[in-house]
Structure formats: C-alpha cells, structure tokens
Amino acid sequence: MSGTKSPHGVVQNNTEVLTKDRIASRSAVQMFEPMLAQFLSQVEIYYTDGETCFTDGKKIYISQKFASNHPRGGVFAIYHEMWHIAFGHIPIYKALLGNPWEHSLHNILTDAKINEQGRHRINFSEKEWEKYNGIIKVDNVCKILEGNLRKGWEAALQNIPITDTTRAFTALRPFVYKPIELPDGISVMEGEGALGQGFNADIQRETESRIAASIQAAKLRGTTGGSLESELEDIWLKPQVPWARIIAQAIMSRFKREKTWSRLNRKSYFIGGTGPITVMFKGRKKRPIMTAIIGIDVSGSISDGNIEEFLSEIKNLLSDFGAEVEVDFFDTKITDKFELKKLTDMKKITKASGRGGTSYQELFEHAEETKAKEVIVFTDGYGDADNIKVPPHNMRVWWICNTKDMVFPFGKVFYIASR
Numbered sequence: 001m002s003g004t005k006s007p008h009g010v011v012q013n014n015t016e017v018l019t020k021d022r023i024a025s026r027s028a029v030q031m032f033e034p035m036l037a038q039f040l041s042q043v044e045i046y047y048t049d050g051e052t053c054f055t056d057g058k059k060i061y062i063s064q065k066f067a068s069n070h071p072r073g074g075v076f077a078i079y080h081e082m083w084h085i086a087f088g089h090i091p092i093y094k095a096l097l098g099n100p101w102e103h104s105l106h107n108i109l110t111d112a113k114i115n116e117q118g119r120h121r122i123n124f125s126e127k128e129w130e131k132y133n134g135i136i137k138v139d140n141v142c143k144i145l146e147g148n149l150r151k152g153w154e155a156a157l158q159n160i161p162i163t164d165t166t167r168a169f170t171a172l173r174p175f176v177y178k179p180i181e182l183p184d185g186i187s188v189m190e191g192e193g194a195l196g197q198g199f200n201a202d203i204q205r206e207t208e209s210r211i212a213a214s215i216q217a218a219k220l221r222g223t224t225g226g227s228l229e230s231e232l233e234d235i236w237l238k239p240q241v242p243w244a245r246i247i248a249q250a251i252m253s254r255f256k257r258e259k260t261w262s263r264l265n266r267k268s269y270f271i272g273g274t275g276p277i278t279v280m281f282k283g284r285k286k287r288p289i290m291t292a293i294i295g296i297d298v299s300g301s302i303s304d305g306n307i308e309e310f311l312s313e314i315k316n317l318l319s320d321f322g323a324e325v326e327v328d329f330f331d332t333k334i335t336d337k338f339e340l341k342k343l344t345d346m347k348k349i350t351k352a353s354g355r356g357g358t359s360y361q362e363l364f365e366h367a368e369e370t371k372a373k374e375v376i377v378f379t380d381g382y383g384d385a386d387n388i389k390v391p392p393h394n395m396r397v398w399w400i401c402n403t404k405d406m407v408f409p410f411g412k413v414f415y416i417a418s419r
C-alpha cells in the first residue's frame, strides 16, 4: 500500500485517542481473519505522520493520514500489512532490494493480491472501495505494468491470474527492464528504505512459529477453511526449501561477479520518494563466460514439475546474461543433450524415458571437458556417486535428490519431496 509522496514519517506518540483507535482496528481485523487473530495480537502497531503504511516484518506502521482519510482505513491498513507478513513477503522483498525492477514488480503484484482479498474479506461497499483510489488494485495492475516491460508480456500472463503472485511474478520477471513507474495518482512503492530493515533470520523464525501457532489455534477452534487458509498452511505448516531460487541466485551472483566491466552505463532512477539513485551498469559482455550443466537422471523418479521449477528460475540467466546452459539426460550414459542459449530454446527439451541404472561418470567427465562451472544434478541418488573423481575446485555441484538422507561425496544437496 502507498500514500502520496514523503517516505515513512515519524512514529507518533501514544496518545489515548491513537491507542484506542489502533486497538479497535486490530480487533476488527482479528474478527474477520480468525486464523491470524492470535498472530496479530502479538504484532505491535504504530501510527506515523508519514504518507505510507508499511511493515518491517515485525511491527506494522500505519499512516495516520491514510487511516483517517479512507473508510475503515485503519482496519484496511493493518489488514494489508499483516498479510504481507503472513504471506512471507518480507524476506522476498529483502532479497529483491538489490534489483529495483523485480522488487517493484513483486510489490505491485503482492499489493494487488492483498488489496483484492481485503476488499472482499472486509466487505467494502462499491462506494467505500471507490474511495481507495490511490492504491494498487487488481484492475489497474496491467495498466501500471504497460510500458515498463518488454514486448510479449501480455501473452506470457495469459491464463495466469494476477492474484497468483508467484506464477505471475515468474511469468513477468523476464520482461521487466526498468523499475516500474507508477502513473499519476498512484504513489510511491511501499517500503523503499525501511522495509525489511532489521529483519533477520531470528525474526523470521519467530514470525514463522507465531503464525504456525495461530493457524493451529484456529484449527482447534474450527475457524479455518477456505483457499486463503490452505494457502497459509502450505506456506507455514509445510515449509519447503526454495532450492530452485537458492541455486539460481547463487549462479546468477557468481555470473554477475565474473562479468567484466567492458562498458559503463550510468543511469538515474527515481524510486519512490527517495530521490534519484544513480546506478552503474556493467556492460554486457559478448562472449558467454559461464556454463552450467543440468543433469537429469532419467532412471530416477524426479517429476517434470521439479525440473520445470528449476528451469523457470534460470530463465533469467538466459534472458538477461546470455549464459550457456546445457540440459543433459542420463542413465548409465548421457542419452540426450539440449543446449539452451536463449529463452525459446527451452521449448526444445523433450521428455526422456528412463532405461534403468544410473552412473554419474560420463556426466561429470563431460562437465569437466566443457569447463562447466555449475553442475546441477537431478537424481534419486541411487548411483555411483562414490566413484566419481572429485571435480575441479571452481566447479560447483548441486544435487537435487528426492530420496531422503542420501549421501553424496561432494557438493551441496537439496532434498525434495517425491511426487
């Protein structure tokens, strides 16, 4: 959510009026979100004299002006910020802060989702909702994105609802080429600056356990049910390691680091109310200097979904950096090779069938010959990993394994669920 110009403002003193107002708003939110009621009762809420409402992941800050200028504004603001925390947006925002355009894209999509669900849960009348004209809504997302994305994004977004934030973000991310400029009337990005500041792994763990406890308590009372609730359960009660994101980010940061400064571009961006920020861009190097090999054990029972998940994460490498990625299917030998040099090459990959038996030998010999710096192996782990020669020190190896407790002699292992 956002206000108009200035950033976050000064936290207000606790006058009796302010305190009563916040308590009333908090209780109202707890009434229609019983699943998060317990969690919300533990979140500190403050008013500020600024224009924006925001959260640092632990406390919620509400612009007093916003709260008083909108129908049930305090309730709506608390609702909005509470859901940013509950959906786990804060660590994602924090991770994206170094990339302003992805940050703004994610911010817009998550705001639209939360505002849409808030509109229905709080049950605003048409008339009340019309008064929220300075905020991001599902209806105006496409308008906002126009002109900030490369051609083709509309097709990519087809059949994906804006409110499915993860899918929409994944689909749109390759198309963003500049921080999204908000049209007149809609104001600064939430949280530039303060968002996520002071947020760390300890706060994350504390938040996780509070939300999980709140969900469990609601289940005991029988006050759950509905799609939002099951989405929350997926996030907090069945935690999954975001392995695809972790590997993709690690590869990308290494690739960026190794890129040479062949040309410097200086650009200034206006981000939110913080004034121009000058960014130096590294020039694009023509020759790709990083190769990654993705080995897929066709004898294993890795699902297409897992492989797709990873490929969608590495799309950025292909679209933004011109990295060379090779997908190799293997059983006892490499059975198929697909070279990916651009996004559209991903269509070339066809599903391979397994022939039983697994040997990693040829895959790693091939990786060494081609001087691959990253090797990502999808496997069930039933192979001859112990017999492979230890790879050169500059080759990073990642195992994505769907057999629990399988041990590999080197590299990093992510265990994933079998489907």
Ligand SMILES: [Zn+2]
Residues within 6 Å of the ligand: 001, 002, 080, 084, 110, 111, 190
């Ligand atoms: Zn927001």
